[in-house]
Amino acid sequence: MIDCIYQTNLFKELALTDKHHAYLLYSQDRIKNNEIALAFAKKILCETNSGCGECNACKQFVSRSHPDLFILEQDAIKVDDVKILIEKLSTKPIQASKKVFVILNAETINEIAQNKLLKSLEEPNESAVFILTTTKTDKLLPTVLSRLNKIFVPNLSKEDEDIIANELNNNGINISSYIHKGFTLTEMINFASDGEYLNCLNEIKNIFSSLNSTADIPNVVSSLNITNKPLFFSILQELLLSALKNDGKFDDDVLQPIKTKFSAKAIMKCLPLIDDAYKKLMSNVNFGYILDNLLFNMLKERFLCK
């Protein structure tokens, strides 16, 4: 993925150069932020400063064995992780002209660790570059934020999406059918690679195909096989929104059973019901019970908003 991001216009537009010592790449798309950060790191370390993919440094980058590359990507970054980073910062680069410190998903750095990191960010080091990414800039301390050169990563163009879809297709992940339908890169990848995502979609299709009256509810609910229940509700909501907006985000064979049974007005009334269902799930109410209720109320709205 790094190489294909590198080919995109987006990466070229950002024109990332190592003249600053600390960067923050941010947008709502975690995967894209991280891919761009890594492509940037690769470019800095490359022997021809181009991220050629051919040189020794690029090969070391791919195998994560470059001696001047340090990547933090834990779920929770603690002060000990930052201490290791600072130790590495005190030595000279071994092979490249700069050491590159990449911190992916910087919102996971706890406050103590951020304060520790701040000291390194405050004293620019000629031979080091920091590249941080985040989807949540508000989780970073204002003092840390002020030391970073902040770069907003804009949405991918259609052309760029094609490049990435091609690359993923080459890797056996088929996202071509979801491209240009308004999904974010992360959603497309989930869609294509997460079996549970497709399973939820399929189950929702089954629900609406067999749901005609309240008498069908017990059978519909008992035949469902859902592992990721929060995902189920979020896909259900996405589907109803898509049916309402007619945005072509989902295939017709999934939307048709919903559209034939529910008027646009009924769908609008159903959307807050799904919100409620999700909230109940988060407060540990039984899934079967929630779904039973939800479907009953949805059928009621269908009847009221014919």
Ligand SMILES: [Zn+2]
């Ligand atoms: Zn190279």
